[in-house]
Amino acid sequence: YVPYVTSHVSELIERYKPSLLWNDIGWPKGGDLAALIAQYYNSVPDGVINDRWIVSSMKRSPMRDGLLRLAGRLLQAVWRFLPADKKRLTFPGAQWFDFTTPEYEVLEEIREKKWESTRGVGHSFGANRNERPEDIVSATELIRSFCDIVSKNGNLLIGIGPNEHGAIPEEQAIPLRGLGDWLSRNGEAIYATRPWDRASTVTSDRTQVRFTTREGVLYALILDRPATSTFLVEGIDAESVTEARLLGTGEELQRTTREGVLELTIPETAPDEDAYAVRLGTGVRWIS
Template identity: 40%
Template sequence: MRGERETPAWYRDAKFGIMIHWGLYSVPAWAPLDDEVVRLLGAGRTGPDGSGSGESAPEGSAGAVERSDPLARHSYAEWYQNTYLLDGPTRAYHRRVHGDRAYADFRSEFVAAVRDWDPAPWADLCAAAGGRYVVPTSKHHDGYLLWPSAHPNPHLPQWQTGRDVVGELGAAVRDRGLRYGLYYSGGLDWTFGNLPIHRMADVAASVPDAPGYARYVDAHWRELIDRYRPSVLWNDIGYPPAGDPDRLVAEYYAAVPDGVVNDRFSRDGADVRTPEYGTRSEIDPAPWETVRALGLSFGWNRQETAEHLLSATEVVRLLADVVSKNGNLLLGITPDDRGVVPATQRAVLHEVGRWLAEHGEAIYGTRPCEVPAAVTSAGVPVRFTRRDDVRYLIVLGDPGPEFGVPGLSLPPGARLRAVGPAAAQPRVRPGPDGPVLTVGPLPPAPAHVFAVSPGP
């Protein structure tokens, strides 16, 4: 809740969303395989309050990374337009492969890809993965629009798609029963200047402060709201100083009463905080969402292989951890230069979806328990969620045929059942440090789930 407004229940119940970055940067699609930015964004930001801070700085925002000036080695391929101008490996790659070709020249290949693009496989994949909402980019920092806007770029002609990528994808996503949000880079637009950005500390000063840019951003957001009625406004890198985000958000709530607004609008109040590659160590009473790519980049990096991606097991365990602490997971996928999600990513998402199809009752629609976590007597991590009077134990590994959970308290006469295709229904008996669960041999799975219900 922010002020008097409560974060909509549909969002708190959804738990798992998919973010999609696709744009001109998907044509060169290259960045160093250096996880320094990822590590620093997530490091030390696990507290639930503002002092430690539990708030990973937004992508590229001031203060996110100060210790090593990493932009020349930025692992985010969607920043290619900025990174190839800096003295580093991306510039060397660009000169070797593309010579002195300007970034804007990649538009021709992207226009061809958009012509052949099909939104159905993206929507099918998001649904198969168990995602409940989808947030694609409508404009990233390079300013290129993925819808035919009535407010074209004043500096570059035809700096937008003729085909309505945003609208067609939205229709496909909603046809599959999923919610549809939109990402828009409100703070940065490199067609308005301020390139290159050398240090993370310079990002805030790179937000265009001209009133004309504020009007441009306001017009785009209003157009996106009017045309597509997004369930989520996912702004990035702040808002133009001359803009009026409070008025924009008020108008959005009037148009979409159960809409969700993130915390990157440079305003007080938000429905959800969005740490990047960051988690929490304890339950956060306020709704939050960890946003991260499946790999090291939100845009496709042609260098990434399966070894650079989270495995399905890692995604499931991250999701369980985040949900146990009152959060959502927004997981980024990266279509390639043809608009096809790579097979390695599709394989991970399908496996995650299979797990959620069998165990999702412990994830969707749940809320945190009194404590989020424990470990079994053998040291296997456990996460707790609840729905009404049912408590779920999500064991993040194979606990063995019999295991205890020290400190776990079960009500008298509690009933225990396995969720999903467990080999046998569990039994429980008292142990010296807490209840001992006998579960028998379990099939391989990223995590095993057991539900505890009150006795009759």
């Protein structure tokens, strides 16, 4: 099997020179994985690989394979009953990789090394008729999770499960369209951005806020409509803010200062957003 799978990946490298080589779960024991990875980097000098090139030390047997399949079925059966903070999978580190791929992971802080949160639209990475409507992520949850991930130097990989006809089920398409619609209005705060000095703060009513930056411009992603139309963005030095443009409408928001802290007003006439993206300009400072 090792020569078989190695030749497949080698052909992918030489024929298509993919900018990203994404392997799943592991790599069979034996062969020369180092040579294969070197072949990739030599063919695609600016290419990247994920962290799932883990060489298995497990000796396979019919009994062991059966136990693994049984464990997988048990995990699938109990997955929906697990609390949200337990629905996470992190894989042991591979010897060679450019970014990590934890599943359903939520980080508390910015991670210096690039990472990619990997999740399905539901709890599966393929078509699963056993999934209930409540197992499918909502557009709101997907958008807010995406903002959180990007603010912490992450990407989001979303697994979808086409049905037997190759079509995306409507219940999966709804959150994907919601994310796409949101990005069509607010993509400036996402595309080609990097993390700021810190990932997050809150408003004066404790609404969560995430930050991104691009070419010195700071964006605040407010993850809900605050309880009051006028609110503080805790920690932001008001004097350093040069604008407060709401990306979804292009409207310049009213901004003032309260004891040096930025105070914004989102008018009640503004459309509801799952996350409000506000452009704050360049040179924005944090109040230490």
